[in-house]
Each structure stands twice: as C-alpha cells, then as structure tokens.
Amino acid sequence: MDTNSTTQHTPSQPTNLINCQTCRMSNLCLPLAIDAQELYKLDELIRHSNPLQPRETIFSSGTPFTSIYAVRSGSVKSFFIDPDNHEQITGFYLPGEIFGWDGIAEDQYQTTAIALETSSVCEIPYDKLEQLSDTLPEIKRHVMKLISREINSDQQFIALLAGFSAQQKLASLILSFSDRMARQKRSPTRLWLPMSRIEISNYLGLTIETVSRVFGRLHKNNILKVNKREVEILDKKRLENLTTTSGN
Amino acid sequence: MDTNSTTQHTPSQPTNLINCQTCRMSNLCLPLAIDAQELYKLDELIRHSNPLQPRETIFSSGTPFTSIYAVRSGSVKSFFIDPDNHEQITGFYLPGEIFGWDGIAEDQYQTTAIALETSSVCEIPYDKLEQLSDTLPEIKRHVMKLISREINSDQQFIALLAGFSAQQKLASLILSFSDRMARQKRSPTRLWLPMSRIEISNYLGLTIETVSRVFGRLHKNNILKVNKREVEILDKKRLENLTTTSGN
C-alpha cells in the first residue's frame, strides 16, 4: 500500500483508479498553481482509500499521528471525549475540506474522526507531505494557509458559541452549510444534513429539543422548509438577518 | 530596523540588548534542539520591540499579515469585532506564547491583538521565518507543532464553551492560568489576572455579574481567595473537580 515517493512522476501503478487529477474536489483542497508534473508527485503520496461505512472511524484520539485527511465524498465529524466521558463535537467536514491537523502538536491525534455517512477520504501521509513541501514551496505555503484557515474557522466558531443565541447558532450553521455546498458547486438552498439532531445540538452547545423547536419556528416563519434532515432555505436574506444581534 | 537575514551568524549589531539567547521565555516559544549558531540566525530575524503600553494595538483585523508574535512579558488579548459591532475575545496570551497565526490564510489578520498591560512582544516576520525554515528543518517542524497546538487549544476551548456551566468555565480558566504560570516558573497558586471582569465574561460567554457571583461562591467555599484581579488557589483538588461534569 505504501508507495515510495520517488522523484519520478510516472503515473505509477494504479492501486486505485481515483486520483487528484480527476477529482472534482481537488480545486478545493488543492487550489494550487502547480503544473501537471507536480500534481503527479502530490498524487503519488496520497492514499485514496476504499469507501468508509457510516460511523466508521478514520482515526482515534490518542493514536499516533500519521496523516491528514481530505474529504472526497460524504462527510466526517471530529470530536473529543472529555474525561467525564462526554462527547464534544468540534467540527463537521464536507467534501474538499481537510482535517487531522490536531495530531501534529503531540504526534498523536487529539480528536477522533468518524464518517457520518458512506464517505471516501484521501489520506495524506504527513511525513511525505513534509518531504514534498521541501522541494515545492507552493505546497508548503498552501499547507500553512490551510492550517491557518482551520484556526480562523475554529475562532469564528468560538465567537458563535460564546455570544450567540440558539436561533443565531442554528441559522449560522445552516448558512455555513449552504456556503460550503456552494463551494462544491451544489445547490446552496436544498441541503441534506448528514448529522442527527443530537449531533447538531452537541456541536452548538444546545439540547435536541431546542434545536427541534428552533427549526420548527424557522419553518413556521417560512424561512426554512425543514423535514428531518432535509432543509430548504426559503428566505436567505431573513436567515442572514437572524445571525446578527440586531436581527431579533 | 530591518536586519538582513544573511547566512552569517555574527552576533550582529545589537539594535537592542534583548535577544533570544538570554530570554527567560525562549524555552517556551523555542523549545528547540538547535545549536547556538542556529539560534543566532533565528535571533537575527526577530524584532524585539519597545515595551507596549496597556491597550496598545499590536495588529488590527483587516491589516496585511506580516509577522507572528511571541509574548515576552505582560499579556495580550486577541478578538474579533462582529459585523454588529460586538467584540468577541478569542484568546489571552501570556509570556512564551505565540499569536498571529490567523493572518496566514488570507494574508491579513482576522483578529485584533492588544496588550492588556505594559508588555513586550517579539515580532517574527513571517517571510523571514519561512526562509529560515527552508534551511532549518527543526524550525519548520517546530512551527507546525506550535500552530497545531493553537488548533488544539481552540478546540479544547470550543468544548468548554459548548458543554460547560458558568462554574466549570471559570474554574477551567483559572486552572489554565495556573498551568501557564507554572510553565513560566511562576507561582501557580497566586495569580494576578491581567484582564477585567468584562473581558473574562466576554471570553467565557457569560455576563460580568455571573462571573462575579461564581468568584464569590468559590471564595465562600474556600476554593479560591478572590480580591478583584488577585486570585489565590486554596484548594486545587476541589477546583479541578469542579471542571468535571460529575463535580457538581
């Protein structure tokens, strides 16, 4: 399974038909100004694994850090288990998004990541990525931007948790999903949420009942059409207003 | 002020008497297995600025990203200003800690950072750091660990905000400060908080009244001795218990 990262860039034996060259998401996880030869080198080090079953673990908290991962299809959640055995979700990841950075600091993952649905992810061995970034400064710079972006989104989320009401939190989550669907060139108004109410409420620091009630209210006000995990945004303008303090 | 980062490692003209070789905090921000020559190279690129006044700005949200910063003495807070003009603090930084990573992704700072008290910080121009890390892999690896550590602490904090009660939040904050004082080889029990109640409450997603009341309660229970910004930890064990869900 381990392909040597030689300096050659022959397409190499196709352990898998999947590769970055043809990946619809590569413009998201790799928006690089690198040429085809360089893309081959990158592609060689990435392991395109078989599809993951729903709930299947990608990595576990406390195990040795080896790789970062990009979502290819489906979706992933990452979470802590507190000492008192309470799960706290720290992020949802959609196609084109990268996760696993938390493992670098201590050489072991600090969170556990599992697939929310049938998903496929690209495994990027970190040592190989480091080597490659030595010769390709473009890659190195891009990696730094990706990791900085993770910090930014975490801090945005801190602001959300610290200062927002239940309605503001939920509206922000829906809008975030909408934006990320748009980045995937998918409909930004007709969403299918890959996570349960329990997971939404855990992530937002609320209870399932509150999440359900807020969804109900947004539905009744014709801002969303909500049916279980199907959410349609009917009035994006008003939804955005709800995320501001002034917006009721 | 701009020192050329030559490959020579003469001690160079002392634009300032301060340097990494003699910094008490360098073991925190630079716990590197690098030799003296390499340390010179690193030291050459760092700008040791004059002391900052309380409330003085280090960088502002939206301005071009140039450098990351290490706290040398004093303390720093970083914060967003939401569109609705509400401030949200995202972090407090103590001596030996590094901030400013949020600027990398978009080439401009996403937060504003100001000194909480009279402080001094070391400015580390990011382009120079990138150059240096090309030749010193040890530096590169360390930078990645530092930035990953920022992600970890942000995610720990997300778990805190999402799942904890007012008392758990405040107890965790005090213990975090205690640990970080210990890392500075300072008393972990007698703390002086560099931020106001307003700033604590903003950071923790509470109100000043609640923060005050919880402090009052911890004081009454002989867990803390609280007098304005002076906090003494009287019973660390019980304080730690309070941070768990089971611990009432």
Added chain:
DNA sequence: CGTAAGTTTGATGTAGGTCAACGGCCGTGG
C-alpha cells in the same frame, strides 16, 4: 407488526441574564 432510534411537542424548572443600586478605588481639581 413489534421494537428501537430519531424527532417533535408540551409542561415545568432553573441557570444565568437583565436591571438596578451601591461601594471601593483612583485621578483630577478646587
């Protein structure tokens, strides 16, 4: 068609927010 898991809805409780008053500390100015 029975059981279980997820979601919704209603009734009630409470942690923490809001509003208001007060007290200590400090700098300025008479």
Added chain:
DNA sequence: CCACGGCCGTTGACCTACATCAAACTTACG
C-alpha cells in the same frame, strides 16, 4: 486636604431563554 466623577466590581431582585422531564409520533427494519 477633601470633593468629585468615572470605572470597576459586587450584590440583590426579578425575568427569560433554554434545559429538563415526559409523552407521542414517525420511520426503518427485523
């Protein structure tokens, strides 16, 4: 020296957004 006002923190009375508890309903699957 004291009087003053502004800022910060504390304390009390009250209120509300959300949690908790409880029950029904919906869907998936053996």
